[in-house]
Amino acid sequence: MGEFYLFAFAQAHEEFRIPELQSIAELHNFTIKFQSEVNVHRPFMILELESEEHARTLARRCILVKAVCEFYARGLSYEELHEQNRARLPKWGCYIPDTSFRFMVTAYNHSIPQARQRAVVEDFSYMGFLGKIDMKNPEVTMICYEEYRDKRGMTREKHEGDGEFEEAFFGRLIEEGSARSLIRKFDVKKRVYYGNTSMEAEISLLMANQTLASPGKLIYDPFIGTGSMAYTTAHFGAMVFGSDIDGRQMRGKANQPGIIRAAAQYGVAGRIVDLCTFDVTRNPWRCGELFDAIITDPPYGVRAGAKRLGRKPRPGKPADDLRSPETIMKNRPDDQPYIPPTKPYELSSLASDLVQLARYMLKPQGRLVFFLPTVTDEYEELDIQTMLCEGMEVVANSLQNFGSWGRRLITIRKATSERFPPPSFEVSSGELEASSLHVPAHKDFREKYFQGFKNSNFEQPVQDNH
Amino acid sequence: MVRLITHNLLACHAKGCTSNNFPLQFKDIQVELREAEFNSDFLRGFLPRIEWAALVDASRQLGDTSLPAEQPEMLDDDFLQKLHHVLLEIHVEEGAMICPNCHHVYPISNGIPNMLLAEHEIG
Ligand SMILES: C[S@@+](CC[C@H](N)C(=O)[O-])C[C@H]1O[C@@H](n2cnc3c(N)ncnc32)[C@H](O)[C@@H]1O
Numbered sequence: 001m002g003e004f005y006l007f008a009f010a011q012a013h014e015e016f017r018i019p020e021l022q023s024i025a026e027l028h029n030f031t032i033k034f035q036s037e038v039n040v041h042r043p044f045m046i047l048e049l050e051s052e053e054h055a056r057t058l059a060r061r062c063i064l065v066k067a068v069c070e071f072y073a074r075g076l077s078y079e080e081l082h083e084q085n086r087a088r089l090p091k092w093g094c095y096i097p098d099t100s101f102r103f104m105v106t107a108y109n110h111s112i113p114q115a116r117q118r119a120v121v122e123d124f125s126y127m128g129f130l131g132k133i134d135m136k137n138p139e140v141t142m143i144c145y146e147e148y149r150d151k152r153g154m155t156r157e158k159h160e161g162d163g164e165f166e167e168a169f170f171g172r173l174i175e176e177g178s179a180r181s182l183i184r185k186f187d188v189k190k191r192v193y194y195g196n197t198s199m200e201a202e203i204s205l206l207m208a209n210q211t212l213a214s215p216g217k218l219i220y221d222p223f224i225g226t227g228s229m230a231y232t233t234a235h236f237g238a239m240v241f242g243s244d245i246d247g248r249q250m251r252g253k254a255n256q257p258g259i260i261r262a263a264a265q266y267g268v269a270g271r272i273v274d275l276c277t278f279d280v281t282r283n284p285w286r287c288g289e290l291f292d293a294i295i296t297d298p299p300y301g302v303r304a305g306a307k308r309l310g311r312k313p314r315p316g317k318p319a320d321d322l323r324s325p326e327t328i329m330k331n332r333p334d335d336q337p338y339i340p341p342t343k344p345y346e347l348s349s350l351a352s353d354l355v356q357l358a359r360y361m362l363k364p365q366g367r368l369v370f371f372l373p374t375v376t377d378e379y380e381e382l383d384i385q386t387m388l389c390e391g392m393e394v395v396a397n398s399l400q401n402f403g404s405w406g407r408r409l410i411t412i413r414k415a416t417s418e419r420f421p422p423p424s425f426e427v428s429s430g431e432l433e434a435s436s437l438h439v440p441a442h443k444d445f446r447e448k449y450f451q452g453f454k455n456s457n458f459e460q461p462v463q464d465n466h
Numbered sequence: 467m468v469r470l471i472t473h474n475l476l477a478c479h480a481k482g483c484t485s486n487n488f489p490l491q492f493k494d495i496q497v498e499l500r501e502a503e504f505n506s507d508f509l510r511g512f513l514p515r516i517e518w519a520a521l522v523d524a525s526r527q528l529g530d531t532s533l534p535a536e537q538p539e540m541l542d543d544d545f546l547q548k549l550h551h552v553l554l555e556i557h558v559e560e561g562a563m564i565c566p567n568c569h570h571v572y573p574i575s576n577g578i579p580n581m582l583l584a585e586h587e588i589g
């Protein structure tokens with residue numbers, strides 16, 4: 001039987017909260033008991049954990065945790081809250097005699113006027129703490145949170161509706177979430193090397209947590225671009241491999257590759273094992289089962305179109321347009337080697353190829369963590385099912401909603417120790433099936449994006465300017 | 467970079483090149499030594515994937531003779547330190563890797579190997 005802890009979350013990425021908690025618990029080999037009526041859209045959760053140490057571990061590693069408290073009481077009104085809190089005397093009684101303390105009153109989606117904050121604190125005086133009040137360095141901090149309804153889109157005075165909270169929570173602060181400060185550390189704009197495909201810091205950190213990154217592990221990004229997730233993954237101790245079809249993304253302009261310069265800024269250059277230029281659908285990996293995780297943001301065609309080696313079929317163009325191998329080799333400059341022609345790569349086949357590649361390249365129990373863009377109104381649970389293959393299981397699926405479109409962070413586990421062959425990257429039978437039986441909402445995503453998600457008939461592909 | 471751990475994992479993948487396509491041969495290379503953090507869990511985890519003879523050959527080619535010809539059964543600290551050095555601390559910065567079978571040249575520039583195939587080389 002565990003104890004109850006009150007978790008306060010940052011006001012962001014609601015659907016990522018539970019997957020992140022579960023990942024970090026799995027990484028550290030403990031379990032979290034969720035209450036039956038968890039609502040992920042609410043910023044407070046009461047979780048049952050075996051020890052305070054587990055609560056601290058979550059506060060130190062989870063990006064979305066703002067604070068963790070020993071839970072004392074909650075209530076739709078203060079009467080209810082105080083009644084519960086009195087009954088918890090055995091929990092806080094030990095702080096009565098001579099522990100220095102402070103009380104804090106704060107709100108979510110609201111700001112409480114100071115006068116009422118003081119009044120709320122006054123109402124806890126029955127707890128009878130005898131120690132000295134210390135606002136700077138107390139031995140214990142008691143926190144009371146009021147949760148208000150989201151007021152976005154409504155014009156209101158700052159304190160209007162004060163006291164009309166949905167629910168209030170009370171507990172003893174154990175630890176403030178310290179991983180949130182990493183969002184500033186990995187801020188893309190402060191990085192010595194980044195590009196227009198760089199992934200924002202907070203999401204890169206959340207993704208790294210989904211991989212269970214830790215020392216001793218080897219993690220791979222096959223579409224590494226400018227390396228955003230390599231830095232966060234390496235920060236948590238893992239060794240990272242990267243590859244990309246476009247060497248310029250990884251290098252930038254200076255001699256030393258951009259990814260290495262940025263990694264050095266974060267003190268993790270040594271954990272970037274290597275960067276290689278290749279098309280992941282034509283990859284040189286000698287064997288499978290190499291990686292503990294694959295973390296990636298596949299090219300979904302908005303800023304960096306998905307490409308693969310080969311030529312677009314272009315009716316009317318004579319076949320002798322193909323340059324002979326000799327010309328290709330002769331015209332090849334030393335520093336910027338031959339860049340072969342590429343053809344577009346449709347997103348739904350990319351996604352199922354990626355899952356198959358991961359099944360081949362991951363060690364058993366390894367994780368694939370990647371983004372899948374999708375059309376919000378057309379998305380169905382089945383979209384994810386159609387890209388799975390035997391042995392691969394969805395662990396988490398969290399939506400980041402941008403309105404008419406969004407992207408889902410998908411975490412898949414290789415739940416088998418059976419060996420599978422490398423994918424052929426030809427149109428797979430699974431894909432044929434998928435296109436005849438079920439067309440996922442992310443199919444032809446690039447075209448849908450540029451047409452504003454209006455119609456679903458794409459005769460005229462949009463010009464690729466990458 | 468290219469470290470020998472990477473060299474040990476890359477095979478020629480040109481169209482039809484499916485035998486004698488590993489290990490790639492280094493040519494005209496510039497090597498740098500850089501200290502790396504030691505992690506024995508990482509090494510133990512990676513060991514089952516290593517092609518031992520290829521690793522020993524490559525390290526000798528680059529002037530490091532510390533590894534035994536046969537992979538030892540006992541993973542003592544001394545051995546793991548040597549393995550660590552060979553896998554992670556020797557970086558090939560410039561030069562090329564050449565397929566022993568089809569002689570495809572994979573150039574290395576500023577530590578990044580170009581493993582892209584030309585059009586006529588893809589299956
Ligand atoms: C969305 S970006 C990844 C951005 C990266 N996360 C970053 O932080 O910059 C996708 C990357 O995939 C690369 N790419 C596209 N097609 C590829 C292929 N077939 N094989 C390997 N890389 C590919 C592009 O060059 C691009 O850098």
Ligand SMILES: [Zn+2]
Nearest residue numbers: 478483565568
């Ligand atoms: Zn070859």
